[in-house]
Amino acid sequence: MKIGRVIDNIWATRKEETLRSAKLMIVQILDTPADLRNPANNGGKVLIAADIIGAGIGEMVIVVGGSSARRAGGYDSNVPIDAMIVGIIDENEWGVDKE
Template sequence: MEIGRVIGRVWATKKDEQLNGQKFLVLKILLEQGKEKPELIVAADIIGAGVGDLVLVVRGGSARYAVGNPDCPIDSAVVGIVDSIEVEENE
């Protein structure tokens, strides 16, 4: 799983039939240490996230199962909205 921020929406009138009814969001994946620039992805939204939300994202086979169709041609899915993050640093 990864954490991303919703920065926009995608509308596609012509698409694979299996994508009908799916809502698509543009996400900026939070930077991992060592990465130079943020990654932008499009993800299917199964929980009703909105622009500005911090979200949990799954990719690959997990994303297809999250939408309930392992044959669906998606690679990313939003599966949760983050309320808060707590990190304890051990020295």
């Protein structure tokens, strides 16, 4: 699992059939303590993640990857999802302001 910040949503009018119901978000992964203290720094890797919980832009989220992402979304192994937002972080112990 990784911590990330949703920076935007992404729209694809044409996509793989199995992804038609998936809401896709652009997430910046917060890898370092500096990223966690200041998520607006834009210092981490950016990826596209499917969202099953309704995360919004600017929220800090929990992201899983690989086959765990497909399982979390209830998808079978043939679906091309490699990252999934599975939680929204309300508070944390690092003193990180989520806004």
